[in-house]
Amino acid sequence: MASARGAADRPIASEPAPAPASAPRASHSAGGASDEDRERLEAAQRLVERERAVAAELNQFAHGLRIVAAAQRDKSGAASPERVRRALRKLTRRIEACDDNWLAGITLELVEALETWRPSNAAHAASRVDRFLNSTRAALAALRRRATRLEAESR
Numbered sequence: 001m002a003s004a005r006g007a008a009d010r011p012i013a014s015e016p017a018p019a020p021a022s023a024p025r026a027s028h029s030a031g032g033a034s035d036e037d038r039e040r041l042e043a044a045q046r047l048v049e050r051e052r053a054v055a056a057e058l059n060q061f062a063h064g065l066r067i068v069a070a071a072q073r074d075k076s077g078a079a080s081p082e083r084v085r086r087a088l089r090k091l092t093r094r095i096e097a098c099d100d101n102w103l104a105g106i107t108l109e110l111v112e113a114l115e116t117w118r119p120s121n122a123a124h125a126a127s128r129v130d131r132f133l134n135s136t137r138a139a140l141a142a143l144r145r146r147a148t149r150l151e152a153e154s155r
Contacts, residue, residue: 040121044113044125046109046113047110054133058143061091065143065146068084068150071084071087071151072084077109078100084154085154089150089151095140098140103133103136103140
């Protein structure tokens with residue numbers, strides 16, 4: 001059976017999905033992990049937590065756009081067209097607030113988390129951060145296009 005969901009309702013394929021933590025392994029001596037190893041582990045956890053928070057925020061935007069698209073298609077009158085347009089404008093402003101400055105702030109947070117990693121793990125972690133930032137940029141671009149399309153349809 002074909003899906004009743006339209007292209008506008010499908011999740012955005014480029015939404016970042018953070019990978020499991022590739023945290024540096026703690027070396028265990030007789031006294032347990034060193035302070036340095038604990039700091040690296042905490043940095044890895046901060047990195048993963050921040051990636052997940054950003055991904056959750058982008059997923060909320062995508063969900064909001066799906067709700068707006070459904071409300072635009074609903075002909076029952078449950079939501080007034082003006083109310084739907086206001087909700088879309090509010091959501092669009094939130095998406096647009098995720099601009100280059102917002103992304104630069106995230107980049108600085110992630111780079112700060114990387115500073116305590118061992119050189120052997122730092123290259124892998126930096127590559128991961130680059131991939132995450134690239135997928136975040138792509139997801140934001142897709143969200144902006146989708147919001148623009150919904151705004152055009154609401155006129």
